[in-house]
Amino acid sequence: MARKPKVSADTSNNRDLGLSDLRVRLNFLEKENGKLIKQIETNRTKLNSLNDSIKEVSIQIAQRVAPFRRRILELDEKIHTVFQEIFTGRKLGKKSRKDIETVYYQLQSDGIISPKNLPMESDTFESDEDSEDEANWDEYKGRSHQNVLEDIPKPDRDELKKIRQLFLRLADSFHPDKVTDEAEKEYRTEIMKEINIAYQDGDLARLLEIEKQQELGAIIDRDSSDDLTRHCAKVEAENTYLKDQLETLKRQLKLTKKTQQGEMTAVFKKITKYGGDPIGEALLEFETQISVIEQMHQFVVDLRDRRITVKDFLRGPETLRQQQMSEEELLLEFMEQFQQ
Numbered sequence: 001m002a003r004k005p006k007v008s009a010d011t012s013n014n015r016d017l018g019l020s021d022l023r024v025r026l027n028f029l030e031k032e033n034g035k036l037i038k039q040i041e042t043n044r045t046k047l048n049s050l051n052d053s054i055k056e057v058s059i060q061i062a063q064r065v066a067p068f069r070r071r072i073l074e075l076d077e078k079i080h081t082v083f084q085e086i087f088t089g090r091k092l093g094k095k096s097r098k099d100i101e102t103v104y105y106q107l108q109s110d111g112i113i114s115p116k117n118l119p120m121e122s123d124t125f126e127s128d129e130d131s132e133d134e135a136n137w138d139e140y141k142g143r144s145h146q147n148v149l150e151d152i153p154k155p156d157r158d159e160l161k162k163i164r165q166l167f168l169r170l171a172d173s174f175h176p177d178k179v180t181d182e183a184e185k186e187y188r189t190e191i192m193k194e195i196n197i198a199y200q201d202g203d204l205a206r207l208l209e210i211e212k213q214q215e216l217g218a219i220i221d222r223d224s225s226d227d228l229t230r231h232c233a234k235v236e237a238e239n240t241y242l243k244d245q246l247e248t249l250k251r252q253l254k255l256t257k258k259t260q261q262g263e264m265t266a267v268f269k270k271i272t273k274y275g276g277d278p279i280g281e282a283l284l285e286f287e288t289q290i291s292v293i294e295q296m297h298q299f300v301v302d303l304r305d306r307r308i309t310v311k312d313f314l315r316g317p318e319t320l321r322q323q324q325m326s327e328e329e330l331l332l333e334f335m336e337q338f339q340q
Helices: 009-089 094-109 122-126 129-151 157-174 182-200 204-213 225-258 260-273 278-304 310-315 318-322 327-339
Strands: none
Touching: 009 094, 009 204, 009 225, 009 260, 009 278, 094 310, 157 182, 157 204, 157 225, 182 204, 204 225, 225 260, 260 278, 278 310
8 A cells, every 4th residue: 555645844844934935025125115215205305405405596696696687788788889880980991990890809709798790780789689698598507407317317118117007006096086075085186196296207116105105905915925926026126116216316316416506506505504695705706797898888988989099999998908707707707606
């Protein structure tokens, strides 16, 4: 008679050991999942706070600089107008005209006045050069920040699929139209707003956080190796995406801090914390520039009104010979004031 095979104690122990290992692994993965979500939230809060600070400082600078900027543009227009009057209203020798044109273009090249071309017909001066200048400067200000966004890797196909699946699951569970109670409908509407924002931002961590807060998902049978294995795989996959999202946020935060706006904001906050006024100090450079342009304007007016000769004009005003700074250099120096 054949003997029945014995179920050894080792086989039972191996099964128990397998379940024990799976439980330990699941606990580890769930703890890692919670930790990653918290780290993502912390870094996201820091990044949002930094972006808000950059925006706030930029607004303050724009408001304080605006009057100086307007004055520079007014003087710029006046200088061009006076030059036009000189070229069209005075009888000039060929050499004198050429010499004055050379000065006119040199002032443009040095950034003392904005670029304009001859011949200076009346319709030439109707184009809105000032608005174009402002648009170019706005583009310059935002360029470094934009580069940060362009450098951030976009979610890959698998991650987008994961985010969409979770979004659909949450939307199905919390859709306000599925309930009739007004209070519950209002509650679900608020949750759906958060779900939609997180989905639009590609924020897997936030969607998972909402899911966990609302205790969604199937109950895990921790005595079933199949259930444990499936859930381990699910949480492990989530953690992989969360790690990528965390690294992306950390990189974005680091790059934003290193932009000109980020460094300027950090120094600005440090100085203002102790009662300083970094913008006021930097605006002294604008006052200097305005003084130079005002003297240049008066100098050209003197030539137009024949208070000085062409020869005197070609020598240039004393103050302008001592200090020439283009507006671009001025703006760069202005920004550098915050980084010293």
